Amino acid sequence: MPQSTGAVIPPNPTGLPFDDIRALLARMPGPDEASAASVRAREAELIKPAGALGRLEEIAEWLAAWQRKPTPTVDRPLVAIFAGAHGVAARGVSAYPAAVTRQMLDAFSSGQAAINQICGAFGLGLKVFDLATEKPTPDFTEDAAMTEAECAATMAYGMEAIAGGVDLLVVGEMGIGNTTVASALAAALFGGDVADWVGRGTGVDEEGVARKVAAVEAALERHAGNLDDPLEALRRVGGREFAAIGGAILAARLEGVPVVIDGFVATAAAAVLHAYDASALAHCVAGHKSAEAGHKRLLKRLELKPLLDLDMRLGEGSGGALAVTIVKAAVACHTGMATFAEAAVSEKG
Numbered sequence: 421m422p423q424s425t426g427a428v429i430p431p432n433p434t435g436l437p438f439d440d441i442r443a444l445l446a447r448m449p450g451p452d453e454a455s456a457a458s459v460r461a462r463e464a465e466l467i468k469p470a471g472a473l474g475r476l477e478e479i480a481e482w483l484a485a486w487q488r489k490p491t492p493t494v495d496r497p498l499v500a501i502f503a504g505a506h507g508v509a510a511r512g513v514s515a516y517p518a519a520v521t522r523q524m525l526d527a528f529s530s531g532q533a534a535i536n537q538i539c540g541a542f543g544l545g546l547k548v549f550d551l552a553t554e555k556p557t558p559d560f561t562e563d564a565a566m567t568e569a570e571c572a573a574t575m576a577y578g579m580e581a582i583a584g585g586v587d588l589l590v591v592g593e594m595g596i597g598n599t600t601v602a603s604a605l606a607a608a609l610f611g612g613d614v615a616d617w618v619g620r621g622t623g624v625d626e627e628g629v630a631r632k633v634a635a636v637e638a639a640l641e642r643h644a645g646n647l648d649d650p651l652e653a654l655r656r657v658g659g660r661e662f663a664a665i666g667g668a669i670l671a672a673r674l675e676g677v678p679v680v681i682d683g684f685v686a687t688a689a690a691a692v693l694h695a696y697d698a699s700a701l702a703h704c705v706a707g708h709k710s711a712e713a714g715h716k717r718l719l720k721r722l723e724l725k726p727l728l729d730l731d732m733r734l735g736e737g738s739g740g741a742l743a744v745t746i747v748k749a750a751v752a753c754h755t756g757m758a759t760f761a762e763a764a765v766s767e768k769g
């Protein structure tokens with residue numbers, strides 16, 4: 421274990437802002453069973469062997485259940501990229517300089533990034549949320565990343581992602597150093613060996629991995645005894661994009677918007693809600709399995725089965741955005757296929 425020089429930071433005395441978040445978490449609706457049943461009934465009539473569309477059938481049913489309507493749609497899909505800056509990036513935990521985060525925000529604005537191409541190719545909306553990237557959060561090995569007020573306010577800002585009639589939300593992120601933050605959160609929430617939650621991120625070498633492990637261990641030590649509450653873990657060893665993603669997923673649940681989660685980082689943010697309430701991610705699907713070590717473990721822990729596995733490790737919502745194509749295909753088949761009766765195709769003998 422690395423040596424920590426300072427004392428354990430005491431709990432935040434300002435109790436109020438998280439109470440508002442907790443109140444929302446306490447009133448998360450369940451799925452609309454009638455809409456799900458309606459999809460199941462129609463699936464049974466469509467011209468295909470029963471169950472032959474596999475997960476596409478499950479997706480159509482899941483979408484209807486959480487959109488709370490019998491005929492699901494993917495007419496207004498949106499990719500939300502939440503960008504944060506992290507004090508821990510100064511510890512040599514990324515293969516790229518911290519300045520890349522703001523440079524990539526410019527690239528997103530001018531349509532130069534991978535996510536712009538994917539959104540353009542498949543007609544997905546894209547919104548980028550700059551979460552005060554000019555002011556990195558404190559290095560979490562030394563201090564809490566956020567105050568309670570800041571963390572709650574950032575969650576509230578993330579809720580904006582579903583404004584304007586979105587019917588499917590992809591949560592993605594950008595933030596140099598944030599795979600270290602994701603590993604710290606995962607280790608705080610689920611325990612286990614720190615090394616099992618740490619991977620190469622943007623491509624660090626063995627020494628980089630060792631620095632990441634050391635940073636996570638130092639953070640866990642610094643905040644020891646104060647990580648049992650998932651929201652406390654989020655504000656101490658998380659970061660702004662993690663808080664905003666949590667808020668976006670929660671708002672989506674409340675407003676009937678299903679969610680596609682992108683890679684390791686976005687999944688670690690989602691894990692905070694899951695640790696708070698194991699049913700909190702029922703309206704979410706994992707878009708893909710990232711090549712980042714730890715993502716597979718995290719997905720398993722959250723009982724999420726990724727739609728794609730393309731060895732991607734980019735972030736910026738890219739794997740989630742690609743998975744929307746599968747969801748769109750599920751809806752197209754469900755709504756556009758003929759029934760056995762309509763097409764005069766013989767049913768099972």
Ligand SMILES: O=C(O)c1ccc[n+]([C@@H]2O[C@H](COP(=O)([O-])O)[C@@H](O)[C@H]2O)c1
Pocket residue numbers: 513514515516593594595596597598599600620621622623624682683684685686710711712715732733734735736
């Ligand atoms: O989410 C993932 O699966 C993922 C895996 C590797 C890298 N990333 C992206 O790369 C950045 C973080 O990597 P790093 O090495 O700076 O911690 C951040 O901008 C993420 O979007 C994302």
Ligand SMILES: Cc1cc2nc[nH]c2cc1C
Pocket residue numbers: 516520524593594595622734735736
């Ligand atoms: C160039 C670059 C682009 C990214 N997009 C998401 N994370 C990223 C990290 C880097 C380094």
